[in-house]
Amino acid sequence: MTAAIEAHGLVKHFGKTKALDGIDLTVEEGRVLGVLGPNGAGKTTAVRILATLLRPDAGTATVAGLDVVHQAKAVRRTIGLTGQFASVDEDLTGMQNLVMIGQLLDLSTAQAKARASELLAEFDLTEAAGRLAKTYSGGMRRRLDLSASLIGRPAVVYLDEPTTGLDPAKRDDVWEMIRVLVRQGTTILLTTQYLEEADALANEITVIDHGRIIAHDTPQGLKRQVGGQTLEVRPNSLSDLPRIRELLVRYGTREPELPAPDLLAVPVADETALTHVVAALAAEKIVVSELSLRLPSLDEVFYSLTGTTKREEARDDESTAKTRKGAAA
Protein backbone atom coordinates (compact mmCIF):
# COMPACT_ATOMS: atom_id res chain seq x y z
CA MET A 1 0.00 0.00 0.00
CA THR A 2 1.11 3.54 -0.69
CA ALA A 3 0.73 6.52 1.56
CA ALA A 4 -2.02 8.96 0.57
CA ILE A 5 -0.91 11.48 3.17
CA GLU A 6 2.63 11.74 4.44
CA ALA A 7 3.93 14.49 6.70
CA HIS A 8 7.34 14.83 8.30
CA GLY A 9 8.38 17.21 11.04
CA LEU A 10 5.65 19.80 10.50
CA VAL A 11 6.28 22.96 12.51
CA LYS A 12 4.07 26.04 12.55
CA HIS A 13 4.35 29.16 14.70
CA PHE A 14 1.74 31.87 15.18
CA GLY A 15 3.77 34.72 16.60
CA LYS A 16 5.43 33.27 19.70
CA THR A 17 3.03 30.37 19.97
CA LYS A 18 4.15 27.03 18.61
CA ALA A 19 0.97 25.53 17.16
CA LEU A 20 2.79 22.53 15.69
CA ASP A 21 6.05 21.30 17.10
CA GLY A 22 7.23 18.59 14.74
CA ILE A 23 4.35 16.38 13.64
CA ASP A 24 4.73 13.20 11.57
CA LEU A 25 1.63 11.67 10.03
CA THR A 26 1.14 8.84 7.57
CA VAL A 27 -2.18 7.66 6.20
CA GLU A 28 -2.23 4.70 3.84
CA GLU A 29 -4.51 4.85 0.83
CA GLY A 30 -8.12 4.02 1.67
CA ARG A 31 -7.56 4.16 5.43
CA VAL A 32 -8.93 6.44 8.12
CA LEU A 33 -6.62 8.25 10.52
CA GLY A 34 -8.21 9.84 13.57
CA VAL A 35 -6.35 12.80 15.04
CA LEU A 36 -7.47 13.18 18.63
CA GLY A 37 -6.77 16.15 20.83
CA PRO A 38 -8.28 18.97 22.87
CA ASN A 39 -9.03 22.45 21.55
CA GLY A 40 -5.86 24.21 20.53
CA ALA A 41 -3.77 21.03 20.35
CA GLY A 42 -2.83 21.80 16.75
CA LYS A 43 -5.31 19.53 14.94
CA THR A 44 -6.81 22.26 12.80
CA THR A 45 -3.40 23.75 12.02
CA ALA A 46 -2.22 20.35 10.79
CA VAL A 47 -5.28 19.93 8.59
CA ARG A 48 -4.90 23.45 7.20
CA ILE A 49 -1.31 22.71 6.22
CA LEU A 50 -2.26 19.42 4.58
CA ALA A 51 -5.09 21.22 2.73
CA THR A 52 -2.61 23.85 1.39
CA LEU A 53 -4.32 26.66 3.33
CA LEU A 54 -1.22 27.29 5.46
CA ARG A 55 2.47 26.92 4.74
CA PRO A 56 4.47 25.02 7.33
CA ASP A 57 7.45 26.86 8.88
CA ALA A 58 9.42 23.63 8.70
CA GLY A 59 8.87 20.06 7.57
CA THR A 60 7.35 18.58 4.44
CA ALA A 61 4.04 17.02 3.52
CA THR A 62 2.74 15.24 0.47
CA VAL A 63 -0.81 14.26 -0.49
CA ALA A 64 -1.09 11.57 -3.16
CA GLY A 65 2.64 12.08 -3.70
CA LEU A 66 2.20 15.83 -4.38
CA ASP A 67 3.98 18.42 -2.27
CA VAL A 68 1.49 20.63 -0.40
CA VAL A 69 3.68 23.73 -0.78
CA HIS A 70 5.13 23.41 -4.26
CA GLN A 71 2.31 21.54 -5.98
CA ALA A 72 -0.54 23.17 -4.07
CA LYS A 73 -2.86 23.46 -7.04
CA ALA A 74 -2.53 19.79 -7.93
CA VAL A 75 -3.09 18.87 -4.27
CA ARG A 76 -6.32 20.92 -4.30
CA ARG A 77 -7.62 18.74 -7.14
CA THR A 78 -7.11 15.69 -4.95
CA ILE A 79 -8.63 16.81 -1.67
CA GLY A 80 -11.98 17.63 -0.13
CA LEU A 81 -12.29 19.65 3.03
CA THR A 82 -15.07 19.73 5.61
CA GLY A 83 -15.00 21.25 9.01
CA GLN A 84 -15.15 24.11 11.42
CA PHE A 85 -13.63 26.27 8.71
CA ALA A 86 -14.17 25.82 4.93
CA SER A 87 -17.81 26.65 5.03
CA VAL A 88 -20.60 26.90 2.48
CA ASP A 89 -22.27 30.19 1.63
CA GLU A 90 -25.29 30.73 3.88
CA ASP A 91 -26.87 33.22 1.49
CA LEU A 92 -27.06 30.71 -1.35
CA THR A 93 -29.31 27.66 -1.58
CA GLY A 94 -27.91 24.19 -1.07
CA MET A 95 -28.15 23.60 -4.81
CA GLN A 96 -26.49 26.91 -5.74
CA ASN A 97 -23.62 26.20 -3.37
CA LEU A 98 -22.90 22.80 -4.86
CA VAL A 99 -23.31 23.92 -8.47
CA MET A 100 -20.93 26.83 -7.91
CA ILE A 101 -18.27 24.57 -6.43
CA GLY A 102 -18.76 22.11 -9.29
CA GLN A 103 -18.23 24.89 -11.82
CA LEU A 104 -15.12 26.06 -9.98
CA LEU A 105 -13.88 22.48 -10.31
CA ASP A 106 -14.16 22.89 -14.09
CA LEU A 107 -17.39 20.95 -14.54
CA SER A 108 -19.77 22.31 -17.16
CA THR A 109 -22.97 23.85 -15.79
CA ALA A 110 -24.95 20.74 -16.77
CA GLN A 111 -22.39 18.40 -15.21
CA ALA A 112 -22.24 20.53 -12.07
CA LYS A 113 -26.03 20.44 -11.73
CA ALA A 114 -26.14 16.68 -12.25
CA ARG A 115 -23.40 16.08 -9.68
CA ALA A 116 -25.09 18.47 -7.21
CA SER A 117 -28.45 16.68 -7.54
CA GLU A 118 -26.72 13.34 -7.08
CA LEU A 119 -25.03 14.47 -3.86
CA LEU A 120 -28.13 16.21 -2.52
CA ALA A 121 -30.05 12.97 -3.01
CA GLU A 122 -27.29 10.91 -1.43
CA PHE A 123 -27.21 13.19 1.62
CA ASP A 124 -30.98 13.39 1.92
CA LEU A 125 -31.13 17.09 1.07
CA THR A 126 -33.16 16.97 -2.15
CA GLU A 127 -36.17 18.58 -0.50
CA ALA A 128 -34.06 21.38 0.97
CA ALA A 129 -32.09 21.94 -2.23
CA GLY A 130 -33.90 25.19 -3.07
CA ARG A 131 -33.68 26.68 0.41
CA LEU A 132 -31.00 29.09 1.60
CA ALA A 133 -28.30 27.29 3.56
CA LYS A 134 -28.81 29.60 6.53
CA THR A 135 -32.24 28.08 7.09
CA TYR A 136 -30.73 24.59 7.45
CA SER A 137 -30.55 22.82 10.81
CA GLY A 138 -27.15 21.93 12.27
CA GLY A 139 -27.29 18.39 10.90
CA MET A 140 -28.34 19.52 7.43
CA ARG A 141 -25.53 22.07 7.41
CA ARG A 142 -22.96 19.36 8.15
CA ARG A 143 -24.39 17.22 5.38
CA LEU A 144 -24.22 20.10 2.94
CA ASP A 145 -20.66 20.90 4.06
CA LEU A 146 -19.73 17.28 3.53
CA SER A 147 -21.35 17.05 0.10
CA ALA A 148 -19.62 20.33 -0.90
CA SER A 149 -16.28 18.70 -0.23
CA LEU A 150 -17.14 15.60 -2.27
CA ILE A 151 -18.16 17.23 -5.57
CA GLY A 152 -14.80 16.67 -7.22
CA ARG A 153 -14.74 13.01 -6.07
CA PRO A 154 -11.61 13.65 -4.00
CA ALA A 155 -9.30 10.75 -3.21
CA VAL A 156 -8.43 12.29 0.16
CA VAL A 157 -10.97 13.90 2.47
CA TYR A 158 -10.23 15.96 5.58
CA LEU A 159 -12.96 16.07 8.20
CA ASP A 160 -12.22 18.61 10.89
CA GLU A 161 -14.41 17.84 13.92
CA PRO A 162 -17.32 16.79 11.73
CA THR A 163 -19.72 16.07 14.59
CA THR A 164 -18.84 18.71 17.19
CA GLY A 165 -22.08 20.28 18.41
CA LEU A 166 -24.40 17.67 16.86
CA ASP A 167 -26.87 15.64 18.91
CA PRO A 168 -26.25 11.87 19.05
CA ALA A 169 -28.77 10.96 16.32
CA LYS A 170 -27.31 13.50 13.87
CA ARG A 171 -23.84 12.37 14.85
CA ASP A 172 -24.71 8.79 13.90
CA ASP A 173 -25.95 10.05 10.50
CA VAL A 174 -22.62 11.74 9.84
CA TRP A 175 -20.74 8.64 10.96
CA GLU A 176 -22.75 6.53 8.53
CA MET A 177 -21.88 8.90 5.69
CA ILE A 178 -18.22 8.71 6.60
CA ARG A 179 -18.44 4.90 6.52
CA VAL A 180 -19.94 5.09 3.03
CA LEU A 181 -16.97 7.18 1.90
CA VAL A 182 -14.59 4.65 3.38
CA ARG A 183 -16.32 1.83 1.52
CA GLN A 184 -15.83 3.81 -1.70
CA GLY A 185 -12.10 3.76 -1.03
CA THR A 186 -11.60 7.36 0.11
CA THR A 187 -8.66 8.12 2.35
CA ILE A 188 -9.81 10.11 5.37
CA LEU A 189 -8.08 12.25 7.94
CA LEU A 190 -10.49 12.94 10.75
CA THR A 191 -9.90 15.25 13.68
CA THR A 192 -12.00 14.89 16.79
CA GLN A 193 -12.19 15.61 20.48
CA TYR A 194 -13.95 12.32 21.19
CA LEU A 195 -12.19 9.00 21.61
CA GLU A 196 -15.54 7.36 20.92
CA GLU A 197 -15.66 8.94 17.46
CA ALA A 198 -12.08 8.03 16.61
CA ASP A 199 -12.75 4.50 17.86
CA ALA A 200 -15.90 4.17 15.76
CA LEU A 201 -14.36 5.37 12.51
CA ALA A 202 -10.57 5.27 12.43
CA ASN A 203 -8.13 2.48 11.61
CA GLU A 204 -5.43 4.29 13.53
CA ILE A 205 -5.45 7.10 16.06
CA THR A 206 -2.86 9.79 16.64
CA VAL A 207 -3.21 11.74 19.86
CA ILE A 208 -1.75 15.22 19.81
CA ASP A 209 -1.35 17.91 22.42
CA HIS A 210 0.64 21.16 22.45
CA GLY A 211 1.49 20.54 18.81
CA ARG A 212 3.23 17.23 19.55
CA ILE A 213 2.22 13.63 19.02
CA ILE A 214 1.83 11.95 22.39
CA ALA A 215 0.50 8.60 21.16
CA HIS A 216 -0.11 6.72 17.96
CA ASP A 217 -1.84 3.36 17.87
CA THR A 218 -4.78 1.36 16.60
CA PRO A 219 -8.04 2.02 18.48
CA GLN A 220 -7.61 -1.34 20.24
CA GLY A 221 -4.04 -0.57 21.22
CA LEU A 222 -4.92 2.91 22.42
CA LYS A 223 -7.80 1.64 24.50
CA ARG A 224 -5.48 -0.94 26.06
CA GLN A 225 -3.04 1.85 26.83
CA VAL A 226 -5.60 4.15 28.38
CA GLY A 227 -7.65 1.54 30.20
CA GLY A 228 -10.39 0.68 27.74
CA GLN A 229 -13.95 1.00 28.87
CA THR A 230 -15.27 2.16 32.20
CA LEU A 231 -18.27 0.73 33.97
CA GLU A 232 -20.23 3.23 36.02
CA VAL A 233 -22.82 2.36 38.66
CA ARG A 234 -25.05 4.79 40.53
CA PRO A 235 -26.87 3.07 43.43
CA ASN A 236 -30.40 3.98 44.39
CA SER A 237 -29.45 4.24 48.02
CA LEU A 238 -26.04 5.40 49.23
CA SER A 239 -25.94 2.65 51.85
CA ASP A 240 -25.42 0.14 49.02
CA LEU A 241 -22.14 1.76 47.95
CA PRO A 242 -19.79 -0.54 49.95
CA ARG A 243 -21.55 -3.70 48.63
CA ILE A 244 -21.40 -2.49 45.04
CA ARG A 245 -17.77 -1.60 45.50
CA GLU A 246 -16.93 -5.13 46.67
CA LEU A 247 -18.76 -6.54 43.68
CA LEU A 248 -17.00 -4.24 41.20
CA VAL A 249 -13.56 -5.20 42.51
CA ARG A 250 -14.23 -8.71 41.17
CA TYR A 251 -14.96 -7.60 37.61
CA GLY A 252 -12.83 -4.49 37.21
CA THR A 253 -9.21 -4.33 36.12
CA ARG A 254 -8.34 -1.69 38.73
CA GLU A 255 -9.59 -0.37 42.06
CA PRO A 256 -13.06 1.25 41.71
CA GLU A 257 -13.07 5.02 42.05
CA LEU A 258 -15.67 7.54 43.22
CA PRO A 259 -15.86 10.29 40.56
CA ALA A 260 -18.96 11.65 42.34
CA PRO A 261 -20.21 10.95 45.89
CA ASP A 262 -22.95 8.63 44.59
CA LEU A 263 -21.14 7.14 41.56
CA LEU A 264 -18.74 4.23 41.35
CA ALA A 265 -16.51 3.79 38.31
CA VAL A 266 -14.18 0.94 37.43
CA PRO A 267 -12.17 0.15 34.28
CA VAL A 268 -13.18 -3.18 32.75
CA ALA A 269 -11.48 -5.44 30.23
CA ASP A 270 -14.42 -5.79 27.83
CA GLU A 271 -18.19 -5.60 27.36
CA THR A 272 -18.87 -8.96 29.01
CA ALA A 273 -18.21 -7.34 32.39
CA LEU A 274 -21.52 -5.52 32.04
CA THR A 275 -23.51 -8.76 31.90
CA HIS A 276 -21.65 -10.18 34.90
CA VAL A 277 -22.22 -7.07 36.96
CA VAL A 278 -25.92 -6.99 36.10
CA ALA A 279 -26.28 -10.63 37.11
CA ALA A 280 -24.35 -10.07 40.32
CA LEU A 281 -26.41 -7.00 41.24
CA ALA A 282 -29.61 -8.93 40.64
CA ALA A 283 -28.37 -11.85 42.75
CA GLU A 284 -27.55 -9.49 45.61
CA LYS A 285 -30.88 -7.66 45.12
CA ILE A 286 -29.21 -4.27 44.83
CA VAL A 287 -31.24 -1.60 43.04
CA VAL A 288 -29.28 0.87 40.94
CA SER A 289 -30.50 4.03 39.22
CA GLU A 290 -27.80 4.09 36.56
CA LEU A 291 -25.51 1.51 35.02
CA SER A 292 -23.41 2.31 32.01
CA LEU A 293 -20.38 1.30 30.02
CA ARG A 294 -18.41 4.06 28.33
CA LEU A 295 -15.13 4.77 26.62
CA PRO A 296 -12.72 7.08 28.42
CA SER A 297 -13.26 10.78 27.87
CA LEU A 298 -10.55 12.95 26.38
CA ASP A 299 -9.58 14.03 29.91
CA GLU A 300 -9.05 10.42 30.94
CA VAL A 301 -7.10 9.62 27.78
CA PHE A 302 -4.77 12.50 28.55
CA TYR A 303 -4.52 11.48 32.15
CA SER A 304 -3.46 7.99 31.18
CA LEU A 305 -1.04 9.14 28.49
CA THR A 306 0.61 12.06 30.21
CA GLY A 307 -0.12 11.57 33.88
CA THR A 308 -1.56 15.08 34.13
CA THR A 309 -5.15 16.11 33.73
CA LYS A 310 -5.95 18.93 31.40
CA ARG A 311 -7.29 20.92 34.32
CA GLU A 312 -4.01 20.89 36.23
CA GLU A 313 -2.21 21.83 33.11
CA ALA A 314 -4.55 24.72 32.45
CA ARG A 315 -3.83 26.10 35.91
CA ASP A 316 -0.07 26.02 35.41
CA ASP A 317 -0.23 27.29 31.94
CA GLU A 318 -3.39 29.26 31.52
CA SER A 319 -1.97 32.07 29.40
CA THR A 320 -0.37 29.68 26.90
CA ALA A 321 -3.55 27.67 26.66
CA LYS A 322 -5.45 30.82 25.78
CA THR A 323 -3.03 31.89 23.05
CA ARG A 324 -3.10 28.39 21.66
CA LYS A 325 -6.85 28.57 21.39
CA GLY A 326 -6.57 31.94 19.72
CA ALA A 327 -4.12 30.62 17.18
CA ALA A 328 -6.30 27.67 16.26
CA ALA A 329 -9.45 29.74 15.91
Add this chain to the structure above:
Amino acid sequence: MIRDSLILAKRSITKMFRNPEQFIDVTVQPIIMTVLFVFIFGGAIAGSTGKYVEFALPGIIVQTIMFTSLTIGVNLNTDIEKGIFDRFRSLPIARSAPLFGAVLGDIVRHSIAITVTLVFGAIIGFEFQTPWWHVAIAIIVIIAFAVSLCWVSVLIGMLARSSGAVQGISFLIVFPLTFGSSTFVPASTLPTWLQGWVAINPVTHVIESMRGLLTGSTDVAGDTLTGQILWVIVSCIVLVAIFFPLATWAYRRKI
Protein backbone atom coordinates in the same frame (compact mmCIF):
# COMPACT_ATOMS: atom_id res chain seq x y z
CA MET B 1 -9.10 32.61 -14.03
CA ILE B 2 -11.64 34.59 -16.06
CA ARG B 3 -14.15 31.73 -15.92
CA ASP B 4 -13.65 31.32 -12.16
CA SER B 5 -14.06 35.08 -11.62
CA LEU B 6 -17.28 35.06 -13.62
CA ILE B 7 -18.64 32.11 -11.61
CA LEU B 8 -17.85 33.97 -8.41
CA ALA B 9 -19.31 37.22 -9.77
CA LYS B 10 -22.49 35.29 -10.44
CA ARG B 11 -22.40 34.20 -6.81
CA SER B 12 -22.34 37.76 -5.55
CA ILE B 13 -25.16 38.78 -7.91
CA THR B 14 -27.30 35.78 -6.91
CA LYS B 15 -26.69 36.71 -3.28
CA MET B 16 -27.77 40.26 -3.97
CA PHE B 17 -31.11 39.10 -5.36
CA ARG B 18 -31.51 36.60 -2.54
CA ASN B 19 -30.60 39.04 0.20
CA PRO B 20 -33.23 41.80 0.51
CA GLU B 21 -30.84 44.06 2.42
CA GLN B 22 -28.29 44.21 -0.38
CA PHE B 23 -30.97 44.46 -3.03
CA ILE B 24 -32.60 47.41 -1.25
CA ASP B 25 -29.21 49.14 -1.17
CA VAL B 26 -29.15 49.41 -4.95
CA THR B 27 -32.87 49.77 -5.73
CA VAL B 28 -35.05 51.21 -3.00
CA GLN B 29 -32.39 53.32 -1.33
CA PRO B 30 -31.53 55.57 -4.31
CA ILE B 31 -35.28 56.04 -4.88
CA ILE B 32 -35.81 57.02 -1.24
CA MET B 33 -32.86 59.40 -1.37
CA THR B 34 -34.21 60.97 -4.55
CA VAL B 35 -37.69 61.41 -3.08
CA LEU B 36 -36.28 62.74 0.17
CA PHE B 37 -33.98 65.31 -1.37
CA VAL B 38 -36.04 66.35 -4.36
CA PHE B 39 -39.48 66.61 -2.78
CA ILE B 40 -38.58 67.54 0.78
CA PHE B 41 -35.48 69.72 0.45
CA GLY B 42 -35.81 70.63 -3.23
CA GLY B 43 -38.15 73.57 -2.81
CA ALA B 44 -36.07 75.08 -0.01
CA ILE B 45 -32.73 74.57 -1.72
CA ALA B 46 -33.49 75.38 -5.36
CA GLY B 47 -36.84 77.10 -5.26
CA SER B 48 -38.67 74.25 -6.99
CA THR B 49 -38.49 70.47 -7.06
CA GLY B 50 -38.20 70.52 -10.85
CA LYS B 51 -35.03 72.60 -10.75
CA TYR B 52 -33.59 70.61 -7.90
CA VAL B 53 -34.03 67.20 -9.49
CA GLU B 54 -31.77 68.37 -12.34
CA PHE B 55 -29.16 69.40 -9.79
CA ALA B 56 -29.44 66.59 -7.26
CA LEU B 57 -29.94 63.46 -9.36
CA PRO B 58 -26.31 63.21 -10.58
CA GLY B 59 -25.22 63.69 -6.95
CA ILE B 60 -27.59 61.02 -5.68
CA ILE B 61 -26.21 58.55 -8.23
CA VAL B 62 -22.66 59.29 -7.10
CA GLN B 63 -23.62 59.00 -3.44
CA THR B 64 -25.34 55.64 -3.99
CA ILE B 65 -22.35 54.28 -5.89
CA MET B 66 -19.93 55.54 -3.24
CA PHE B 67 -21.75 53.63 -0.52
CA THR B 68 -22.16 50.53 -2.69
CA SER B 69 -18.49 50.46 -3.69
CA LEU B 70 -17.42 50.32 -0.06
CA THR B 71 -19.47 47.24 0.77
CA ILE B 72 -16.96 45.01 -1.05
CA GLY B 73 -14.63 45.17 1.97
CA VAL B 74 -17.45 44.20 4.32
CA ASN B 75 -18.42 41.29 2.07
CA LEU B 76 -14.86 39.99 1.68
CA ASN B 77 -14.29 40.27 5.42
CA THR B 78 -17.52 38.35 6.11
CA ASP B 79 -16.51 35.64 3.63
CA ILE B 80 -13.17 35.20 5.40
CA GLU B 81 -14.78 35.25 8.85
CA LYS B 82 -17.36 32.63 7.87
CA GLY B 83 -14.79 30.33 6.28
CA ILE B 84 -16.13 30.65 2.73
CA PHE B 85 -12.72 31.82 1.54
CA ASP B 86 -11.12 28.74 3.02
CA ARG B 87 -13.47 26.67 0.91
CA PHE B 88 -12.43 28.64 -2.19
CA ARG B 89 -8.78 28.31 -1.29
CA SER B 90 -9.10 24.55 -1.01
CA LEU B 91 -10.29 24.49 -4.64
CA PRO B 92 -7.91 24.53 -7.62
CA ILE B 93 -8.76 28.09 -8.69
CA ALA B 94 -6.64 31.24 -9.07
CA ARG B 95 -6.10 32.99 -5.75
CA SER B 96 -7.26 36.27 -7.21
CA ALA B 97 -10.52 34.85 -8.63
CA PRO B 98 -12.65 35.54 -5.50
CA LEU B 99 -11.39 39.14 -5.44
CA PHE B 100 -12.02 39.85 -9.11
CA GLY B 101 -15.34 38.01 -8.91
CA ALA B 102 -16.41 40.40 -6.16
CA VAL B 103 -15.34 43.44 -8.20
CA LEU B 104 -17.19 42.17 -11.29
CA GLY B 105 -20.29 41.54 -9.19
CA ASP B 106 -20.05 45.10 -7.88
CA ILE B 107 -19.99 46.51 -11.41
CA VAL B 108 -23.32 44.78 -12.03
CA ARG B 109 -24.69 46.19 -8.77
CA HIS B 110 -23.54 49.67 -9.73
CA SER B 111 -25.20 49.36 -13.15
CA ILE B 112 -28.48 48.35 -11.51
CA ALA B 113 -28.31 51.29 -9.07
CA ILE B 114 -27.52 53.76 -11.85
CA THR B 115 -30.30 52.48 -14.09
CA VAL B 116 -32.85 52.52 -11.26
CA THR B 117 -31.94 56.08 -10.28
CA LEU B 118 -31.94 57.40 -13.85
CA VAL B 119 -35.26 55.76 -14.72
CA PHE B 120 -36.87 56.94 -11.50
CA GLY B 121 -35.39 60.41 -12.03
CA ALA B 122 -36.86 60.54 -15.54
CA ILE B 123 -40.26 59.55 -14.16
CA ILE B 124 -40.30 62.41 -11.64
CA GLY B 125 -39.13 64.99 -14.17
CA PHE B 126 -35.39 64.74 -14.74
CA GLU B 127 -34.66 65.84 -18.30
CA PHE B 128 -31.56 64.61 -20.09
CA GLN B 129 -30.09 67.69 -21.77
CA THR B 130 -27.25 65.90 -23.55
CA PRO B 131 -26.81 63.33 -26.35
CA TRP B 132 -27.09 59.64 -25.35
CA TRP B 133 -23.40 59.03 -25.62
CA HIS B 134 -22.79 61.65 -22.92
CA VAL B 135 -25.02 59.58 -20.66
CA ALA B 136 -22.97 56.51 -21.58
CA ILE B 137 -19.74 58.34 -20.73
CA ALA B 138 -21.29 59.48 -17.44
CA ILE B 139 -22.01 55.86 -16.51
CA ILE B 140 -18.47 54.83 -17.46
CA VAL B 141 -16.98 57.70 -15.40
CA ILE B 142 -18.87 56.82 -12.24
CA ILE B 143 -18.23 53.09 -12.54
CA ALA B 144 -14.53 53.70 -13.24
CA PHE B 145 -14.33 55.84 -10.12
CA ALA B 146 -16.18 53.21 -8.06
CA VAL B 147 -13.85 50.44 -9.24
CA SER B 148 -10.82 52.63 -8.38
CA LEU B 149 -12.23 53.44 -4.95
CA CYS B 150 -13.19 49.86 -4.10
CA TRP B 151 -9.51 48.97 -3.46
CA VAL B 152 -9.61 51.22 -0.40
CA SER B 153 -12.49 49.12 0.85
CA VAL B 154 -10.70 45.87 -0.03
CA LEU B 155 -7.68 47.04 1.96
CA ILE B 156 -9.82 47.90 4.99
CA GLY B 157 -11.67 44.61 4.60
CA MET B 158 -8.40 42.68 4.72
CA LEU B 159 -6.90 44.57 7.66
CA ALA B 160 -9.90 45.06 9.97
CA ARG B 161 -10.73 42.38 12.50
CA SER B 162 -14.47 42.18 11.96
CA SER B 163 -16.97 43.10 9.28
CA GLY B 164 -18.53 45.58 11.71
CA ALA B 165 -15.21 47.39 11.98
CA VAL B 166 -14.91 47.48 8.19
CA GLN B 167 -18.34 49.06 7.98
CA GLY B 168 -17.42 51.68 10.60
CA ILE B 169 -14.10 52.65 9.04
CA SER B 170 -15.64 52.74 5.55
CA PHE B 171 -18.35 55.15 6.71
CA LEU B 172 -15.75 57.41 8.26
CA ILE B 173 -14.13 57.65 4.85
CA VAL B 174 -17.26 57.89 2.72
CA PHE B 175 -19.02 60.56 4.76
CA PRO B 176 -16.57 63.47 4.30
CA LEU B 177 -16.02 62.41 0.69
CA THR B 178 -19.71 62.32 -0.19
CA PHE B 179 -21.12 65.12 1.90
CA GLY B 180 -18.06 67.37 1.72
CA SER B 181 -18.76 67.89 -1.96
CA SER B 182 -21.29 69.52 -4.19
CA THR B 183 -23.62 66.50 -3.97
CA PHE B 184 -26.69 68.31 -2.67
CA VAL B 185 -25.88 72.03 -2.75
CA PRO B 186 -23.77 74.25 -5.03
CA ALA B 187 -20.23 74.57 -3.66
CA SER B 188 -20.50 78.38 -3.78
CA THR B 189 -23.04 78.32 -0.92
CA LEU B 190 -20.60 76.64 1.48
CA PRO B 191 -18.30 78.38 3.98
CA THR B 192 -14.88 79.22 2.54
CA TRP B 193 -12.95 76.63 4.59
CA LEU B 194 -15.28 73.91 3.37
CA GLN B 195 -15.02 75.15 -0.22
CA GLY B 196 -11.28 74.49 0.01
CA TRP B 197 -11.96 70.82 0.81
CA VAL B 198 -14.74 70.54 -1.74
CA ALA B 199 -12.43 71.84 -4.47
CA ILE B 200 -9.80 69.16 -3.86
CA ASN B 201 -12.26 66.35 -3.08
CA PRO B 202 -12.21 63.96 -6.05
CA VAL B 203 -15.89 63.17 -5.48
CA THR B 204 -16.75 66.80 -6.31
CA HIS B 205 -15.14 66.33 -9.71
CA VAL B 206 -16.99 63.08 -10.26
CA ILE B 207 -20.28 64.82 -9.47
CA GLU B 208 -19.47 67.82 -11.65
CA SER B 209 -18.54 65.50 -14.51
CA MET B 210 -21.83 63.68 -14.07
CA ARG B 211 -23.76 66.96 -14.03
CA GLY B 212 -21.99 68.18 -17.10
CA LEU B 213 -22.56 64.92 -18.91
CA LEU B 214 -26.22 64.56 -17.94
CA THR B 215 -27.48 68.15 -17.81
CA GLY B 216 -24.80 70.17 -19.62
CA SER B 217 -23.99 72.41 -16.66
CA THR B 218 -21.08 72.60 -14.22
CA ASP B 219 -21.10 74.29 -10.90
CA VAL B 220 -17.43 74.67 -10.04
CA ALA B 221 -16.32 77.78 -11.89
CA GLY B 222 -13.17 77.83 -13.98
CA ASP B 223 -13.30 74.23 -15.04
CA THR B 224 -14.71 72.89 -18.26
CA LEU B 225 -16.42 69.51 -18.49
CA THR B 226 -13.29 68.05 -20.07
CA GLY B 227 -11.28 69.51 -17.20
CA GLN B 228 -13.56 67.83 -14.65
CA ILE B 229 -13.33 64.48 -16.41
CA LEU B 230 -9.54 64.79 -16.54
CA TRP B 231 -9.58 65.41 -12.77
CA VAL B 232 -11.57 62.19 -12.34
CA ILE B 233 -9.16 60.23 -14.51
CA VAL B 234 -6.21 61.54 -12.48
CA SER B 235 -8.01 60.67 -9.22
CA CYS B 236 -8.69 57.13 -10.50
CA ILE B 237 -5.03 56.67 -11.49
CA VAL B 238 -3.82 57.94 -8.10
CA LEU B 239 -6.32 55.76 -6.17
CA VAL B 240 -5.39 52.66 -8.16
CA ALA B 241 -1.64 53.39 -8.02
CA ILE B 242 -1.74 53.61 -4.22
CA PHE B 243 -4.48 51.25 -3.14
CA PHE B 244 -4.45 48.44 -5.72
CA PRO B 245 -0.94 47.26 -4.71
CA LEU B 246 -1.74 47.69 -1.01
CA ALA B 247 -5.07 45.90 -1.31
CA THR B 248 -3.68 42.97 -3.31
CA TRP B 249 -0.75 42.72 -0.90
CA ALA B 250 -3.13 42.55 2.07
CA TYR B 251 -5.33 40.07 0.19
CA ARG B 252 -2.43 37.75 -0.67
CA ARG B 253 -1.23 37.91 2.91
CA LYS B 254 -4.63 36.81 4.15
CA ILE B 255 -5.61 34.39 1.41
